[in-house]
Amino acid sequence: MTLGTVAMIGSVQSCKMKTAESAVQGDAASKVYVAPGKYDEFYNFVSGGFSGQVSVYGLPSGRLLKVIPVFSVFPENGYGYSEESKAMLTTTAGQIPWDDQHHLDLSQTNGEQDGRWLFANANNTPRVARIDLTTFKTVEIIQIPNSGGNHSSPFITENTEYVVAGTRFSVPLGDGDVPISSFKENFKSTASFISVDKATGHMNIAFQIVLPGMNLDLSHAGKGPSHDWFFFSCYNTEQAYTLLEVNASQKDKDFIVAVNWKKAEEYAKSGKGHKVPAEYAHNTYDEDKQTATSVIEKEVLLLDPKDCPDMIYMIPCPKSPHGCDIDPSGEYIVGSGKLAALIPVFSFTKLMAAIQAKKFEGDFYGLPIVKYEEALHGEVNKPGLGPLHTEFDGKGNAYTSMFLSSEVVKWRISDLQVLDRVPTYYSVGHLMVPGGDTKKPSGKYLVAYNKITKDRYLPTGPELAQSAQLYDISGDKMQLILDYPTIGEPHYAQACPAALIKDKQVKFFDINKNHHEFVAMGEKKTNVVRKGTRVDVYMTAIRSHLTPDNIEGVYVGDDVYFHVTNLEQDWDIPHGFAIKNNPDAELLIMPGETVTLKFSPKHEGMYPFYCTDFCSALHQEMSGYLRVSPKGSNVPLKFSTGVVADTTAKK
């Protein structure tokens, strides 16, 4: 069957299903209704795609709880603009205010979610972020050298030993100044293994495995019996570097790359790798100092499979595989050839036996290729068109998204029989079952993340939202129960029981543990200090005044740093800080926190500043003035709160 035919059939099928009138049935409303004041059952973390952020929803209500800024600046709370957070977005190419955020993984212990951290990838400028689930703050971002298109990331091993980062776009190692046509000789894929400190979560690139130039797409770690292994799908083993749409779809089969990471770890420790110079930014947020710092790391350890036997095997997989998903038992590896009309399911036991018996059918640049049939558990036949991603319910069933035919297909792992199918609206990408990629999925809900919404919602001009659709999968038949728009373009998502993290939430920061360099520990410590053209304002905020709230003696050409300490010690009492004509952002300062806004006035004048986050009945009164005088004038430095001149002030 040619590609054209596949596409035609796909569109014919999907046209049949694509009606906005397709109604939900039964008691859908009561299944998703979470009464006012009641909590959702699950936290759902959703990648933001081209928004660069992560959004947090409650399930089953679909209520948006929060947007966590990760890879994009966020003027609404100052992320990426405040002096404390600027360093989080530092790269070797300078400060980058945006990225394309595709996949998320919640940290695990023994293959089960432990509710500690959420990992997020940046696809465009390769990076991996770690989000602390007690504060919902991005606390670490590490850049990945020798990489392009960090797509098969940030998937983790069973005990969060490693987070991986695999290149979708191969690039030359080191200096990339080579002819594009030298792809075969010079371009490499890399699979980076980032170690995660058990206690602190701190990340470090432990080693990078250098693979032939091709496109690593998605990945998942083994679990249980396959604990030691990591599986990456790949396409473009044709090694095309132009018109990939055609040229990377020539071969009947690409591969799933099986990496024995335990062995790789041993090789790295025993000196089989070689260190090469590679600069990359490593940004960490210090909770104690409430400030992020960026360090440029200088080298990375490369592992060449040639020096590391028995570390990598290639499993043939039809038609440019995309999803690469491991069932809860760790025995079955599901590859999804996105142009295929079947889903191959591999058996880990058979794979190990085939490797043992050397049942190979050649090699790919020296990497042994296991015979397809020898590793195969079986194929799901005629599941639908364009299989992309598979999740599991822990009851022996798998759910695969079908992009071309816009549907979710439920099938049984043991006998590969299709059990049920439901339409999605429209063109579904990722699926997510809470815990669906762990040893213990909660088989209650499934969310489909759709690329196209067309007629699903009130139209909003040419640009429409992407959508999420919630299905009840607790019974034999899947039932659509909710449909709601999302932020950015959601790709992969995660969800965990609310109880896992709800009670660990930090409500405020203890002011007595605030070791920020510029904290004002109480109003008595407020101050304004000039050092050359730098003016540091040690300011406090409490319901409902800022101290100092009258500042004079600042000149055009000065850089004024407002270090605002929120003295409140109660939950949900942030204060905001904004000043007129400031060209970037405001600050939101959480209780007990100190955050800094740099303001460099360009003209003399009077600059009101105020609290932007409604804090009390006297919130409107929470304001002040900064007087800016011409450069070289002799207005003395003066600051106060609550001081009223006894005569009319003179200029």
Place this chain on the structure above:
Amino acid sequence: MKRTHILIIAITLGGFIASCGSNPAPPAENQNATMKEPGDKTGVPVVTDDSKGKGKFTDVKLTSPLDDKMVAAGKTIYDVKCGSCHKLTDEKLVGPGWKGVTDRRKPEWIMNFVTNTDEMIDKDPAAQAMLEQCMVRMPNQHLGDDEARHILEFMRKNDGKN
């Protein structure tokens, strides 16, 4: 019994109006008291005497002379968590000045107010009356039990107690 209650509320209210104004109210001493945890088995604090406010403190034992360590600790807390809104004189800033507060209020009331702020503002008649005067809910500054006691000692020092 009823009369006593009314009398106490009247005194309390008097204390409040005064506190947001400037005149100290007549003293209401309670020297020989002991501090204890809520006694009720249901875990719900039981406060029978309204003038002691609502919260876990039903019996606070005051000492003489003042405990200098507690006074010093109380001052540190005051500077970070209280001084933005309360002066040490009888002048109102955001909230009432502290001069005379230990004469206007029972020690239990003060400690309950600074540790159980939200319930006090929601339910205690005196605290509610003060909210009407000041128009800003006193922030719950999450003082621990010891910290509350230190603040009380610092207030007593400020009021010239010994």
